[in-house]
Amino acid sequence: MEEPSKFERYVYKNASVYHYMKISLVLENGNKYITDAQFKQLIICGLKDLYGEVGASFPFDLLKFDQNELTGILRVYNSGLVKLWSALTLLGSYQNEACAFRVTQVSPFLLALSGNSRELRFGDQLIW
Amino acid sequence: MSPELEKCPRSLLVCEKSNFLNEKSRHDIHVSKHNFNYKISVLIPECGILPANISSVIHSFSPYYLVRDLPVYQLLEETFLEPLVKKGNFYALSYNTKIDEDNAIALLSSGQLILSLDKDTYEQLGLEGRPSLYNHKKAMRFVVTLDLTDKSLTPGTKRYQRVLSSLKDRLPLRYDFLFTKYNTGSDEDQTLNKLLSQYSYEEHKPAFSQHTLKNMPCPTLYPSDIQGKTLSCDPHHFLEWLGAVNLDISCENAADSFLSTYVCPEPQSSVSQALLCTVTGFISPENVFVLLQELRQYFDEPKFTPWISLTVHGFMDSPVSWGATEHGFLKGGENLYNFVCFKNQDYWLHMATGAQDGCPP
Numbered sequence: 001m002e003e004p005s006k007f008e009r010y011v012y013k014n015a016s017v018y019h020y021m022k023i024s025l026v027l028e029n030g031n032k033y034i035t036d037a038q039f040k041q042l043i044i045c046g047l048k049d050l051y052g053e054v055g056a057s058f059p060f061d062l063l064k065f066d067q068n069e070l071t072g073i074l075r076v077y078n079s080g081l082v083k084l085w086s087a088l089t090l091l092g093s094y095q096n097e098a099c100a101f102r103v104t105q106v107s108p109f110l111l112a113l114s115g116n117s118r119e120l121r122f123g124d125q126l127i128w
Numbered sequence: 129m130s131p132e133l134e135k136c137p138r139s140l141l142v143c144e145k146s147n148f149l150n151e152k153s154r155h156d157i158h159v160s161k162h163n164f165n166y167k168i169s170v171l172i173p174e175c176g177i178l179p180a181n182i183s184s185v186i187h188s189f190s191p192y193y194l195v196r197d198l199p200v201y202q203l204l205e206e207t208f209l210e211p212l213v214k215k216g217n218f219y220a221l222s223y224n225t226k227i228d229e230d231n232a233i234a235l236l237s238s239g240q241l242i243l244s245l246d247k248d249t250y251e252q253l254g255l256e257g258r259p260s261l262y263n264h265k266k267a268m269r270f271v272v273t274l275d276l277t278d279k280s281l282t283p284g285t286k287r288y289q290r291v292l293s294s295l296k297d298r299l300p301l302r303y304d305f306l307f308t309k310y311n312t313g314s315d316e317d318q319t320l321n322k323l324l325s326q327y328s329y330e331e332h333k334p335a336f337s338q339h340t341l342k343n344m345p346c347p348t349l350y351p352s353d354i355q356g357k358t359l360s361c362d363p364h365h366f367l368e369w370l371g372a373v374n375l376d377i378s379c380e381n382a383a384d385s386f387l388s389t390y391v392c393p394e395p396q397s398s399v400s401q402a403l404l405c406t407v408t409g410f411i412s413p414e415n416v417f418v419l420l421q422e423l424r425q426y427f428d429e430p431k432f433t434p435w436i437s438l439t440v441h442g443f444m445d446s447p448v449s450w451g452a453t454e455h456g457f458l459k460g461g462e463n464l465y466n467f468v469c470f471k472n473q474d475y476w477l478h479m480a481t482g483a484q485d486g487c488p489p
Binding site: 006007008009010011012013014015016017018019020036037040059061062063064065073075078079080081082083105106107108109110111112113114115116117118120122 | 135136141143226330388390461
């Protein structure tokens with residue numbers, strides 16, 4: 001017989017090693033064909049332009065990429081969040097075409113990125 | 129490089145382990161105190177079809193209403209107070225108001241009306257409140273809390289008249305609201321509809337969807353090891369994996385891959401299929417509790433999987449998270465919780481909040 005479970009409670013503060021960002025790329029002249037590797041390379045170039053080779057030498061993951069919507073989910077170590085976010089903000093062009101990154105959501109929990117109540121819309125737009 | 133660049137907002141994760149059959153278990157309190165729920169997702173490993181009992185519970189969730197341009201003072205009017213506010217099980221939240229930019233209004237089941245206001249609105253309205261806990265250097269946001277069940281706010285008293293006239297004449301605030309009411313009896317069904325008939329409103333049923341995932345790695349969890357030291361995986365890694373499942377993120381990447389190095393946390397095993405279903409809308413805690421009770425009964429018959437999971441996401445722009453604990457939006461407004469239910473009725477409860485939140489209860 002298993003013993004009845006004892007009550008346990010743990011509080012973790014700042015224990016999440018990563019931050020996660022949901023981003024989308026907006027191009028001036030509409031969507032282009034961009035592969036996931038090109039998308040990640042674009043972000044790396046933005047980082048290098050802003051922080052140099054050494055400053056940009058931290059890893060981040062492109063966990064998911066939607067080629068149709070040009071949206072992605074990034075995972076970065078906490079120490080790299082500010083640099084990554086600032087590089088995304090200041091990135092202005094892709095292959096000589098004006099572009100902008102929109103940061104839709106940022107969280108220390110990847111699970112939180114799946115439930116963004118700001119996406120709740122009514123009327124013509126579907127709730128999903 | 130400046131150390132300032134390496135700072136990031138604080139986050140909290142509370143992990144509790146207990147047993148549903150334990151008298152002192154607080155799972156019911158935790159669920160009931162989390163007033164505003166936007167999305168629920170249920171993950172059942174080794175399951176292809178949603179069991180009928182769970183499906184029927186989900187499809188009988190209370191509807192919710194979007195009321196356009198409702199004056200806030202209406203929530204204090206006797207027509208609302210007696211049949212709805214004082215009876216409880218009624219929730220209201222201003223829609224499309226951002227907690228970090230706009231004013232936000234919330235009515236809890238306990239009868240507390242919370243107004244989270246910017247400085248100008250607070251000064252013009254003239255009601256007594258306190259500065260927000262999450263102001264930076266200058267107080268730019270204030271919170272007014274009115275207990276509508278309190279004797280001093282009974283219709284007819286001086287204080288009631290003052291509050292009503294502030295909201296009606298001094299600064300008439302009007303917002304779109306989301307309403308929901310959990311019906312305990314059948315007679316109350318029509319009360320809300322009758323009251324809303326004088327406004328422009330739409331009734332909605334929470335949106336339901338389900339996917340069956342095939343051949344995926346799944347973390348191994350043992351109820352006795354919530355910290356993930358030996359038998360289970362670490363709670364942060366587990367929640368990350370849950371997020372990956374919900375967002376359809378691949379868990380099979382090589383360690384030297386250019387794009388992503390994300391893998392399922394160890395220890396893990398492979399499952400042939402898993403069911404993920406989600407419900408989105410404005411969901412009352414009572415509905416969540418009924419679903420939790422039903423999910424506990426999943427193990428009444430023998431099942432392949434040793435655990436199932438229920439995740440509940442709160443509203444980013446709600447002025448409160450659990451109970452009347454103030455909630456804010458710094459870089460994010462997450463306030464979510466996750467149950468892992470085990471065969472022996474043991475459970476884990478993870479409660480996660482962001483920077484501008486009190487510690488979950």
